Amino acid sequence: MTVRALAAPAPPTPAAPTPTPAPPTPAAPGRPQLEATPGRVGESARRPDGIPKVKGQFAFSSDLWADGMLWGRTLRSPHPAARIRAVDTTAAARIPGVRAVLTAGDVPGKPCYGLEHADQPVFAGDVIRYQGEAVAAVAADHPEIAWRAAQAIAVDYEPHEPLTDAEAAITAPPIHPDGNVFRHLTITRGDPDATGDVTVEGTYEVGMQDQAFLGPESGMAIPSDDGGVELFISTQWLHVDRDQVAACLGLPVDRVRLTLAGVGGAFGAREDVSLQVHVCLLALKTGRPVKMVYSREESFFGHVHRHPARMSYRHTATRDGELVKVEARLLLDGGAYASSSTAVIANAACFAAGPYRVPNAVVDGWVVRTNNPPCGAMRGFGAVQACFGHESQMDKLAAALGVDPVELRLRNALRGGDELITGQRLTGTAPAREVIEAAAAHPLPPPPDPDADPMALPGGAGLTAERADVRRGVGFAVGFKNLMYSEGFDDYSTASVRLEEGPDGRPLATVHCAAAEVGQGFVTLAQQIVRSELGVERVVLRAADTQVGSAGSTSASRQTWMSGGAVQAACVAARDALLRRVAQARGVDFQGARRQLLTLRDGEVVHVEGVFRVPLVEALGGRPVEEVREYRHAPTLPLDDRGQGDAHVSYAFAAHRAVVDVDPELGLVRVVQIATGQDVGRALNPLQVTGQIEGGIAQGLGLAVMEEIVVTDGRVRNPSFTDYLIPTALDMPEVLATLIEQPEPGAPFGAKGVGEPPTISSTPAVVAAIRAATGLPLTRVPVSPEDIALARP
């Protein structure tokens, strides 16, 4: 069988001097390796997959191709709430070129899947709970035939009134046997009746944001000889996918093998199963490779979104501006199925008061089931919603007190040793003050230039704004969130490192780790770590797959710490094994403190007392060393019934200052500049850290002024890039970033995850700037032009 390689194989094969349209290249199914680019920890090493990506040779999950492959297609419900009376697939099955049509009755294993609770059917059998829920799947010779066949499936629906109001869902009759409340949790800290001099209240809303990664959900399943299946897939966590897929297929996990195919962005949307089970079922049914690729429209229905939130806050402070108490009620709409809702609400609640010393707090957090689209993980994971609430409140409080908003934040900022509202003491670094000061210290942009390009005005290419009407505003916000998994979750990563003589006679290190590279640059970092730890220049990375232990999810800003830690631990173990081998060969005592006598330095095993030095390849003696290690972070605990407990491991802080120009007549906003200070622990690859910061800010800006999945009566109104807008090159402002480097104790290399913090407080900073420019309260994101143009202060 011919299968297109999953990435440009390395080392690069000499290519023809003229451009060659490569026909699908015969290659072993998906076992590519990535070559290293120079650079050790702390340097801006270039991505090892950069060259194949710029040449168009990196194979994403939608690029896979195999001899005799079929195309899969899902049939989805047009109704957000309905009963299915009957499904008739006969007409579809008769279409020439259709090889399989599957419905709920064809699922051999567990009928449902889910990240935390298996409550989502593989195919809806009798009840539809959201618009876009899968009802059937088809495999056919051509994607157009598959689409037509899906059209030809006759489903007899009995639609009914959808439950779409999150508040009503709490008490409404359950729309699922597991009930409507995914989780209700309260945090009670200090004295709930504490009083102060000043109180401000507000109600805030966050719309439903989409991750909108560019690479559509896609993958290929290939039946294997043992009755199992091999799945090439873009995902954030191979092993949790494998476990869910195997359960639904009714197969033991060792007969379901997953390999990571090129991932075109993730941002949380690939944590849940989308097409994984469907494509495997189709492959097993037909005995042929099956490829599935969602259209952009289907993608909007095929993955979870950021939870919309309704939040009421009351802040109480002394007249000197010290926070006395924060009270909050947070209501998140989880949509039809649980996904990771229970963890999202925990985060929203734990970080509801923001990165401030708050002696007294009462937080009431709810996440409920409705007939709206299912919601789950997205970059920032609960902290984003809460941050819009607490930062809007801090500005209100600053206004009520007549103090500068930055000054108020500095006065209350958390410091090492402080306690959070969960009672957990900050034992790691907590540079909340430093990130605030760094963001505020950046120079402001020059005032609006009367001669500037009109393209630079709000509305840009529309050339609609009158220069004289444009008003400038500056806003500030700060946020924080946990790194890695919390509340007692057994969070670990696995890596293997093999050290051997390469084909060229030089030392070669090979890393095998299932961490999903989704664009963040773990592949670069893994190689930097090996170079630093072992001093080996040639490092290759095996494809991420389920043949090695789990690396956990590429989420919660955790892979640098967790899989970075696993790679480092495996390197140390491999080095020890090598040194022990040399010690034995040379008759050197390698017990206890005597181990220090041997080191691996610049490609040589060195006796520190100068007795001998042995080149690494010679030290190997023709036999590779290979070590596998699991890395775990310090254990966490569940929250108790008052929401107290050491639930988290570490936190990252960031602050943002936004400058905007607003045309109040038309309600148009141009973000002129965003300045940030971010707590990174230590920047292991400054170029990649910068990329995460800029990219995260773009998503925060998107939520502030343009991004929302519009849902009315349970129906999505804008499932396309025509109607769901993400920031373009014209929307992004200048970004000024300061990295605050305070190495985190206990973290490998002192590094904190950096992916999520840029997305958290950038949104409220932009909105604060629009408020400053317009004087409007603006309590909902995204802020629409109507919110500005049709409102009057």
Place this chain on the structure above:
Amino acid sequence: MSDQSQSPGYAEAGRAEGSAVPAGSPGGVAPLIDESATYALRVNGRGEAVKAAWLGESLLYVLRERLGLAGSKNACEQGECGSCSVFVDGTLVCACCVLAADAVDADIVTVEGLAQGEALSDVQRCFVDEGAVQCGFCTPGLIVAVTDLLDRCPHAGDMEVREAISGNLCRCTGYGRIFAAVDAVRRRREARA
């Protein structure tokens, strides 16, 4: 209330009713693929025969699925993201919006045609060096779009650059490193000129 719905229903924008299953043909369906439909494309300087294809296939589909040129990407397939950018007779187009059978006789250049063998073009090199690539899904389209811009307007100013690539969505980078890459190409070319 009853609804005998036969459509996937969730909008399916852009799909005309007419593309539904034609009635009255054997088995209720006309064969999709006309075995005799054969045409030739010229891609990256090479002639390519496309045989027994459905004439409704886009240029993007034919490049990716029939000619093995998967470099052009498929992020939206409705002209909104630029990930499928290619040159047709020297003009930058979205390959998803062109019918392949309509591109017969045209000179098509894809991202695969920009490197000279192993040597990256300056645009490709600067994207790698400046950190403009993260997931890389937008990258091929941006490489083609930036190549087009800097060949047409070597002295494009910042606003022109922003405008020129505003049709190429990137969800990962926030564009900062992409602007840096474009700057680096301009500097290299100026240094050489």
